[in-house]
Amino acid sequence: MFEAADIREWRGSAVLDPEGNKIGTFDAVYVDTASDDPTFATVTIGMPTRHRAVLVPLAGAVVGPGYVKVKHFRDQVKNAPALADGAELAADDEPDIFTHYDLEYQPGATGERRLARG
Template structure:
């Protein structure tokens, strides 16, 4: 599991997929409300990083100055459109858990 200290050291880190292909720069880290551990990141994608998508940090790892997530880049870029604001609603969280097939947990917050 990636710790908050590791993420703090990776300001503007690149998020890469399971094969090392670039997804985009790290935008925000969302913490698990119960544990305070990093649970999700939003990633800037598209031209001029105009779109932000969520990706779970479950089974992610820090490799140098990159965060490697265990999903293909196409899957991440096709994630549901959810605003990257202060907090995920329960409905938004459920959409993401279903999309990534991640076990549900407490709602993360920015």
């Protein structure tokens, strides 16, 4: 898995799909609250005057100079549920993000949220 300190340096990097198509710009990271492992990245997509933030899983991501290549294709990421402008992911929205990427969602043992902005 990636070191959290390294991930902070990725802010502003291009996020690419497996074919090298630009999806957007890397903004922030969300960690799994049980393990503190980086799990999702916030990606800013769209034009500067009309943009939105979505999450994409980091599992299988590859990092290169100035880019982060994720294993999900541009259309799937662009169709992910968007975060409210400038807001963090709400706990109630977590299951939708996991479902969108066909990932199993399971809250913590006592119902606590699964993701936290790192």
